[in-house]
Amino acid sequence: KSLRKSGKHGYLTLTEQILKHIREEKARLIRKHPELRTLELCTFSKSGLSHEAISAFIEKCWQHDYAGQARITFCPEFLAYNLADPIEDEISMVARSNSLIIGLVLGFPAFLMCRNEILNCVIGTGLSTLPDFRGQGLSQYLYFSAEEKAFLKDSRHIFAWFDGRHAWDGSSYQVFVGR
Secondary structure: OOEEEOHHHOEEEHHHHHHHHHHHHHHHHHHHOHHHHHOEEEEHHHHOOOHHHHHHHHHHHHHHHHOOOOOOOOOHHHHHHHOOOOOOOOOOEEEEEOOEEEEEEEEEEEEEEEOOEEEEEEEEEEEEEOHHHOOOOHHHHHHHHHHHHHHHOOOOEEEEOOOHHHOOOOOHHHHHHOO
16 A cells, blocks of 8 residues: 655555545535534434435435436335445435434445456445535535545445536535546
8 A cells, every 4th residue: 555654643554545635625524514513424324214215315306406307216126236234334324404314425335356456445326415405515525424434444446426417616516526
């Protein structure tokens, strides 16, 4: 693993550098949006959500953005195929405000073959936020939180895609695609 000198703290592994960057980004978001501190944020394993509840929330959010457009449908069967049982899922994240689910992001476990080495990775998808909570840093905070969990679980990479049709200033597309 690549190492970088880190002042008085010695050397950081590449994973430590990535985790440090993620935590700095989360701290920046909280400074910009202090209300993020008040949210209940947890992994699916601690959320008590079923594939059916996750599917219903994503569909509710995505109807706002995509209505009748062709897209992936995150039905319970699709989730069951791609995700662990939510009780065991320690990467996907959910955010609640006053017990109301307001956002979530999925982390599909996957593998990547690179130079004859199989690497654990995660596909970040299904990023969903209720319309009333958009523009407040929530989607970014959820994504960074899932990314942090993935790296803590020894995933070497996290992949995500963002819809360029939603490219207004401050959107997740604008924030992540440029980095």
